[in-house]
Amino acid sequence: MTDLIPVGAIAGAYGVRGELRVKSYCAVPEDIENYSPLSNEDGSKTFALAILHPIKNGFAARISEIATKEEADALRGTTLYAERGQLPSLPDDEFYHADLIGLEVYDTGGVLLGHVKTVQNHGADDLLELQLAGTSATVFLPFTKAAVPTVDLASGRIVADPPLGILPEEDAD
Known part of the structure; x- marks a missing residue:
C-alpha cells in the first residue's frame, strides 16, 4: 500500500x-x-x-x-x-482506490484472471479495470459484493466471481 x-x-x-x-x-x-x-x-x-x-x-x-x-x-x-x-480509517467493506490498483485478481476456482489496472467511476458503482493475465486486453468488472466477494489487502489479492459476458470466451476445441 x-x-x-x-x-x-x-x-x-x-x-x-x-x-x-x-x-x-x-x-x-x-x-x-x-x-x-x-x-x-x-x-x-x-x-x-x-x-x-x-x-x-x-x-x-x-x-x-x-x-x-x-x-x-x-x-x-x-x-x-x-x-x-x-485520512480517516475505512470500514471493513470500503477501500481506497489506490490500495486496489495492482492487486492480483483470481476467480473463485483460484485461476489468475489478471490484475487491477485502474478503478473507474462514471456515476454508478465503481468498476475495476482488469488487465487480463498474459494479454494486453482489459475488461471492466463491477466492484460489487456479488462480483467481488473478497478483497484481501494483506495478501494482495482479490477473489472475483465475474458476471457472464465480462470475460472473453475461451475457444472450445
Whole structure:
C-alpha cells in the first residue's frame, strides 16, 4: 500500500488573481481542505489548499504561493495527494482506490484472471479495470459484493466471481 492517496486534482486557473479550479475525489468533497498540506505525486511540492467557494465541477481554491493566473495554469493537471495517516480509517467493506490498483485478481476456482489496472467511476458503482493475465486486453468488472466477494489487502489479492459476458470466451476445441 502506498503512503500517498490521491484526493483531488488542479483543473487550472479560476480568475486572474491566482485562484485555482480544484476537483475533489473525496466522498465528502469539501474534506479535501482538511487534508492540507497536500503534495504532488513525488512529494517534491506541497500545497496548503484553502477552499474559497463551490463552483461547477469542484471548488475555487487558493494556494498562498500562487499569485497569478499563469502560475495557477502551470499547475493544471497536478494530482493532489494526502498522506494516508491524514485520512480517516475505512470500514471493513470500503477501500481506497489506490490500495486496489495492482492487486492480483483470481476467480473463485483460484485461476489468475489478471490484475487491477485502474478503478473507474462514471456515476454508478465503481468498476475495476482488469488487465487480463498474459494479454494486453482489459475488461471492466463491477466492484460489487456479488462480483467481488473478497478483497484481501494483506495478501494482495482479490477473489472475483465475474458476471457472464465480462470475460472473453475461451475457444472450445
